[in-house]
Amino acid sequence: MDNSLFNSLSTELRRGTLTLAVLSQLQTPQYGYSLVQLLESSGISMEQSTLYPLLRRLEKQELVTSSWDTTENRPRKYYVLSDYGTEIFGMLKEEWEKTSRELYILLKGAETNESD
Amino acid sequence: MNLIELYIGEVTRRLPEKNREDIALELRSTIEDMLPEDYTLHDVKEVLAKLGNPAILASGYKERPMHLIGPRFYDLYIDLLKLILPIAVLVSLIAVVITSIFTADGGATITETITAIVGNAISASVNAAIQVFFWLTIVFAIIERADHSTSHTPLTSKYQEWTPDDLKETIHIPKEKRSPNIKLQEV
Numbered sequence: 276m277d278n279s280l281f282n283s284l285s286t287e288l289r290r291g292t293l294t295l296a297v298l299s300q301l302q303t304p305q306y307g308y309s310l311v312q313l314l315e316s317s318g319i320s321m322e323q324s325t326l327y328p329l330l331r332r333l334e335k336q337e338l339v340t341s342s343w344d345t346t347e348n349r350p351r352k353y354y355v356l357s358d359y360g361t362e363i364f365g366m367l368k369e370e371w372e373k374t375s376r377e378l379y380i381l382l383k384g385a386e387t388n389e390s391d
Numbered sequence: 392m393n394l395i396e397l398y399i400g401e402v403t404r405r406l407p408e409k410n411r412e413d414i415a416l417e418l419r420s421t422i423e424d425m426l427p428e429d430y431t432l433h434d435v436k437e438v439l440a441k442l443g444n445p446a447i448l449a450s451g452y453k454e455r456p457m458h459l460i461g462p463r464f465y466d467l468y469i470d471l472l473k474l475i476l477p478i479a480v481l482v483s484l485i486a487v488v489i490t491s492i493f494t495a496d497g498g499a500t501i502t503e504t505i506t507a508i509v510g511n512a513i514s515a516s517v518n519a520a521i522q523v524f525f526w527l528t529i530v531f532a533i534i535e536r537a538d539h540s541t542s543h544t545p546l547t548s549k550y551q552e553w554t555p556d557d558l559k560e561t562i563h564i565p566k567e568k569r570s571p572n573i574k575l576q577e578v
Binding site: 306307308309322323324325327328329331343349350351352 | 410413414416417418420421423424425441442443444447448451452
């Protein structure tokens with residue numbers, strides 16, 4: 276079996292869900308590395324070289340706002356959902372739930388067809 | 392100089408000036424977050440390896456495309472190239488022939504004259520082709536970077552997105568004319 280093809284397809288499959296995963300964790304303020312750890316603890320592995328630019332992009336799209344916290348021993352940039360971001364996140368979440376329900380039915384159907 | 396600063400430098404030198412400082416600061420604090428308390432050179436290398444190639448990280452931050460001409464304009468580009476290239480070559484060939492006739496050296500033999508014309512014609516047409524290719528590519532590379540629309544769908548030759556009405560404009564070649572050599576057997 277061609278593993279590299281599988282890998283590229285599965286990366287593609289996951290790529291779209293990363294934004295949703297990140298948005299879901301930004302309901303409370305997070306800085307870069309704390310976000311990495313949060314995602315990893317839920318089993319979502321994400322290239323860090325993808326995550327940091329993604330945060331910037333989300334900020335530019337006004338889905339999240341950022342602020343520097345300089346009170347601790349090292350300055351950290353915190354990101355949190357904006358009002359607009361919260362709204363979009365809610366919509367995306369619904370969309371995801373709908374899609375996964377539909378896909379579940381499709382895949383279930385394929386399984387029963389196979390066993391026929 | 393230490394590896395962390397070198398790494399940050401490698402990322403930020405690829406970024407637009409206005410973002411450099413902020414990204415450098417964030418990157419530095421991230422790298423420090425990833426390192427243990429009393430870190431060694433080995434730890435630093437491990438963390439930098441995790442962040443990966445600085446060029447890839449920088450390309451993630453950049454908003455400009457990493458290709459010269461993307462799918463939105465590629466079709467249009469190729470169509471125009473196919474249209475303009477033969478015309479430019481033809482025009483330059485005609486120009487060579489005309490100038491050769493008017494500046495023909497009376498003392499030269501016919502073979503000499505013909506060789507000169509053929510040589511000039513080849514170099515002129517190659518020149519014209521390169522010029523067309525170069526300028527058209529430059530123009531499209533600029534358009535690609537200046538276009539800020541969020542749509543990625545390819546454009547038709549009318550510089551608009553495709554609609555079924557475009558089908559009327561395609562040049563229809565009747566089947567008989569397209570392949571005169573292959574005759575379908577009548578039943």
